[in-house]
Amino acid sequence: MSEIQAWIDNEVKSNEVVLFMKGTPTFPQCGFSGQVVQILDYLDVPYKGINVLENDDLRQGIKDYSNWPTIPQLYVKGEFVGGCDIIREMFQSQELQEILGKPATA
Amino acid sequence: MPMEASEIETLIRQSLPDAKVIIRDLAGDGDHFAAEVVSESFRGKSRVQQHQLVYEALKGNMGGELHALALQTSVPD
Numbered sequence: 770m771s772e773i774q775a776w777i778d779n780e781v782k783s784n785e786v787v788l789f790m791k792g793t794p795t796f797p798q799c800g801f802s803g804q805v806v807q808i809l810d811y812l813d814v815p816y817k818g819i820n821v822l823e824n825d826d827l828r829q830g831i832k833d834y835s836n837w838p839t840i841p842q843l844y845v846k847g848e849f850v851g852g853c854d855i856i857r858e859m860f861q862s863q864e865l866q867e868i869l870g871k872p873a874t875a
Numbered sequence: 876m877p878m879e880a881s882e883i884e885t886l887i888r889q890s891l892p893d894a895k896v897i898i899r900d901l902a903g904d905g906d907h908f909a910a911e912v913v914s915e916s917f918r919g920k921s922r923v924q925q926h927q928l929v930y931e932a933l934k935g936n937m938g939g940e941l942h943a944l945a946l947q948t949s950v951p952d
Contacts, residue, residue, distance in 0.1 A: 838938035
């Protein structure tokens, strides 16, 4: 496992909820990343935001790690949950609330 | 080099011959599309796995030429 893969693996395993995104939770720099940030904030979920724009190895490394070609990528309890489309779908179907241990929302 | 909706459809069909594919060009710039793909090969797979099948069909264009593809996958009823 390369250095960047080991670093990613550690971040994914040592944080309950991790969002690899473009920009930061306070300043998302991409509409898709911003949508996931909005959903997590709406559900009041504490999470770690990691800005992939700061490091090209990370930006490519995360895509290899999950075999997923785009950013953002959300991980919960060490598992890759999905990108923006899937997170939005799971939010609407309440599945996201369930895996995050949050009550169903209206 | 932006992509055409028909190119995306053809690539998906090559890997998922039974797929019903609807592509919408969201921004008219060849870079932002929405795709609905219905295929038997998604049955029993998680959403992530279903989307990965579509991304593999797009042979590396995803994230490169194709910046945004809003995906909706499902199995035939």
